[in-house]
Structures are given as structure tokens and as C-alpha cells.
Amino acid sequence: MSTPVETTALTKYYGPTVAVENLNLTVRPGEVYGFLGPNGAGKTTTLRMLLGLVKPTSGRLRLLDSAPGPRYLDRVGALIEGPTFYPYLSGRDNLRVLADHAGVSRSRVPEVLATVDLTGRAGDRYATYSMGMKQRLGLAAALLKSPELLVLDEPTNGLDPAGMADMRVTVRELAADGCTVLLSSHLLAEVEQVCDRVGVINEGRLVLESTVAELRSGGTLRVRAAPFERARGHLESRLGVARVRVGDVDSAIDLHVDAAQAAEINHGLVGAGLSVSELRWREPDLEETFLRLTGGGVSAD
Numbered sequence: 001m002s003t004p005v006e007t008t009a010l011t012k013y014y015g016p017t018v019a020v021e022n023l024n025l026t027v028r029p030g031e032v033y034g035f036l037g038p039n040g041a042g043k044t045t046t047l048r049m050l051l052g053l054v055k056p057t058s059g060r061l062r063l064l065d066s067a068p069g070p071r072y073l074d075r076v077g078a079l080i081e082g083p084t085f086y087p088y089l090s091g092r093d094n095l096r097v098l099a100d101h102a103g104v105s106r107s108r109v110p111e112v113l114a115t116v117d118l119t120g121r122a123g124d125r126y127a128t129y130s131m132g133m134k135q136r137l138g139l140a141a142a143l144l145k146s147p148e149l150l151v152l153d154e155p156t157n158g159l160d161p162a163g164m165a166d167m168r169v170t171v172r173e174l175a176a177d178g179c180t181v182l183l184s185s186h187l188l189a190e191v192e193q194v195c196d197r198v199g200v201i202n203e204g205r206l207v208l209e210s211t212v213a214e215l216r217s218g219g220t221l222r223v224r225a226a227p228f229e230r231a232r233g234h235l236e237s238r239l240g241v242a243r244v245r246v247g248d249v250d251s252a253i254d255l256h257v258d259a260a261q262a263a264e265i266n267h268g269l270v271g272a273g274l275s276v277s278e279l280r281w282r283e284p285d286l287e288e289t290f291l292r293l294t295g296g297g298v299s300a301d
């Protein structure tokens with residue numbers, strides 16, 4: 001199976017401004033990959049380089065195992081920076097024009113309209129569409145060629161919560177049908193809900209790459225026990241120094257262990273004559289992680 005996206009040391013300067021620096025990105029077949037970062041982090045520039053709209057300063061990129069060239073984008077669909085449609089044509093007629101232009105059978109038009117749930121309004125003029133409907137028509141256009149890879153730049157930008165939820169459902173359905181999706185977002189919650197893997201970009205550099213499941217699995221067990229220093233020594237000798245952190249509030253110790261170890265740890269502390277006043281599992285705080293990595297630019301909602 002071909003690798004949908006692979007970049008090696010991809011770099012883009014706009015004059016003295018570093019937009020993207022040394023980016024090594026791999027998107028795997030069938031996954032929904034979330035490219036997350038604050039405004040100005042370099043997401044759009046990266047996607048534009050992938051789509052051949054911006055020339056990289058240096059580095060290498062491949063889509064579906066092809067190097068940039070004449071047929072490079074044949075198997076790729078994209079929704080980037082609001083597609084343009086004829087305002088006085090219906091959604092359906094706009095798609096027919098695009099299908100003819102792309103050499104795609106018009107029989108694809110009702111299929112893609114159904115995929116984005118726009119069949120009921122397909123006969124209405126584009127000018128009368130809501131933001132969410134416009135965005136869905138853009139997605140329908142990107143799907144005309146039955147792409148193996150879909151590249152979506154901030155696909156929920158400007159949508160209301162219901163529109164965002166619809167977009168997420170559609171993206172998951174497309175992935176379930178075997179389409180690989182690379183989407184950018186500055187919304188942590190969105191990436192968390194729809195993506196399998198996430199790459200966090202800040203100031204042009206990839207600062208974290210992980211599966212969403214891994215991000216969620218890194219919880220901690222918070223312990224408060226007295227006397228504090230003896231409790232800390234006990235836990236360090238039992239679990240290893242690397243798993244024990246002094247907490248951010250007074251006399252708390254955070255343990256990087258599995259939740260299932262709580263009872264056994266409590267037993268050990270009590271057995272050593274320590275007085276335990278708190279033992280609490282804390283889910284990982286993804287928001288805190290992203291705020292730290294991006295200097296506060298990623299929004300949690």
C-alpha cells in the first residue's frame with residue numbers, strides 16, 4: 001500500500017520568515033491525521049506545498065508514493081481556503097461543471113451530494129447556501145475524483161457546532177470507506193474527536209506526533225502522604241525515580257503508573273507506616289500539554 005503523505009526536511013521561507021522548517025511528516029494509509037497548531041504555525045503553508053500551490057524552499061515530499069509531477073494530484077482531493085463556485089448555479093450544477101472539467105462522469109454528482117448530505121438542497125442556488133452547506137459542497141467537489149487521499153484545511157472553520165459535528169461524521173465515514181484524510185485545525189477538541197493521529201506544529205516545527213489514544217493514556221496517580229519526604233523516598237525506591245514527580249500543589253506527588261496499580265501502591269505506603277490522605281487518578285490534561293507545546297495558541301474548544 002502506498003504511503004499517502006511523506007515529507008522529509010520540508011522547509012519554506014517567505015523572505016526572512018520561516019513558515020515551515022525541517023518538517024518530517026508521514027501519514028499512514030487509512031488514517032485520519034490531524035495537523036494541529038495555532039494561527040500562523042505553518043499548517044496552510046504545508047498543505048499548500050503538498051498540493052503544489054507553493055514551492056518548497058528545500059526538502060522533499062511525496063503523495064501516494066509519487067514525487068511532484070504532471071499526474072501527482074490525480075488521486076488526491078483537497079478543500080483548501082474556500083473553493084470558488086458560481087453563485088447563480090445550483091450546488092448540483094456547480095458540481096456538474098467541475099465534473100466535466102475534471103473528466104469525471106456526471107454520475108458521481110448525486111453520489112457525492114449524498115455523501116455530504118446535501119441532496120435535499122442540491123437544486124438551490126449556491127448563493128442561498130449557509131456557511132456549512134458551502135463547506136459541504138466544497139467537500140463534495142473534493143470527492144468527485146474518488147480520491148485516495150483527502151487534504152482538508154480547517155474544514156470546520158466558520159461552522160456552527162452542528163455543522164462541525166456533521167463534518168466530523170462525514171470525515172469518519174470517508175475514512176471507514178478507506179480514504180486517508182489529512183486535516184488541519186487549531187481546535188484540540190476537534191482533532192481529538194475525529195483523528196487517529198495528531199501532529200502538533202508550532203512556529204513551523206513539528207513539536208509532537210502521537211496517536212490520540214496514546215495522548216489519552218498518559219494519566220497520573222496523585223498521592224498525598226505524610227511525612228512527605230519519606231513517602232517520596234518510598235515511592236521512588238519502589239517505582240523508580242522516573243515515575244515519580246513532585247506535584248504542582250503542596251505535598252502532592254504524581255506517579256506515572258497505570259490506574260490499576262493504585263490499590264497496591266496504597267497498600268505499600270500504609271505498610272511502610274505512612275499516612276495517606278489522598279490517592280486519586282487524574283486523566284491526562286491534553287489541553288495543558290498543547291498549551292505548553294504551542295505557547296497557548298491552540299484553542300481547547
Ligand SMILES: Nc1ncnc2c1ncn2[C@@H]1O[C@H](COP(=O)(O)OP(=O)(O)OP(=O)(O)O)[C@@H](O)[C@H]1O
Pocket residue numbers: 014017018019020037038039040041042043044045046186
Ligand atoms: N504568502 C506569504 N507571504 C509571506 N508570509 C507568509 C505567506 N503565507 C504565510 N506566511 C507566513 O508564514 C507563517 C505560517 O503561515 P500559515 O498560514 O502557513 O500558518 P497556519 O498554521 O496555516 O495559520 P492559520 O491557521 O492562521 O491559517 C506565518 O508567519 C505567515 O505570516
